[in-house]
Amino acid sequence: MASKSSQARRPFVVGSITVFFVLLIGVVVFKVGLLTRMQVPGSGLSGLVSVRGSVGLENLRLTKAEISTINKAVDLHRDTFVQVILTLDVKGGTEVIKKNTEMAWSLALETNGNCEVRSWNRKVKRDRLVKQMVSYMAKAAREYKDFKKFPDVEQNFKTLYI
The missing domain is CATH 3.30.160 (Double Stranded RNA Binding Domain)
Structure with a gap:
């Protein structure tokens, strides 16, 4: 049987891991540039x-x-x-x-x-x-x-x- 203190920590650990992975995915998406490709193009004319x-x-x-x-x-x-x-x-x-x-x-x-x-x-x-x-x-x-x-x-x- 698990102690009460380990049961109390479980939601904190799961929440921390979830936040970590969400932040990690956000960093990867930002670095790869997936969001900038989906955004509306800037108001400037092409450099060409x-x-x-x-x-x-x-x-x-x-x-x-x-x-x-x-x-x-x-x-x-x-x-x-x-x-x-x-x-x-x-x-x-x-x-x-x-x-x-x-x-x-x-x-x-x-x-x-x-x-x-x-x-x-x-x-x-x-x-x-x-x-x-x-x-x-x-x-x-x-x-x-x-x-x-x-x-x-x-x-x-x-x-x-x-």
């Missing part, structure tokens, strides 16, 4: 995207949804493009960019090979910019894959314009 030209990133005032859309497109084509360079210009002042502000834009997509995929300058209103960027990236990825099917042609071109 850079903005050049007379319009800065702060002037665009991208929404969280637009940033998320761009980041998803960049991540989707990460195996094809290692750098996305967006060039934006607008006539007049760049302090106030509205939905209907017309801008000239182009995109340069650096590949992991020795070729770059570029767009010609195009005009777009601010509210359609992100949709056009994402659409162009998908088209450029398809065209680049077709281009790579012909290695002898690829050696002769450093830039592919679409």
Whole structure:
């Protein structure tokens, strides 16, 4: 028969062991980064995207949804493009960019090979910019894959314009 003191300690020991394992699991999850992968992505644009030209990133005032859309497109084509360079210009002042502000834009997509995929300058209103960027990236990825099917042609071109 167990003594009363050992029966009184049993819930404390079981509770201590449980707390220890919960803390251990928490440390492992934190160190492995499982929680950070499940969290909502930060509000920043992917590090693979850079903005050049007379319009800065702060002037665009991208929404969280637009940033998320761009980041998803960049991540989707990460195996094809290692750098996305967006060039934006607008006539007049760049302090106030509205939905209907017309801008000239182009995109340069650096590949992991020795070729770059570029767009010609195009005009777009601010509210359609992100949709056009994402659409162009998908088209450029398809065209680049077709281009790579012909290695002898690829050696002769450093830039592919679409």
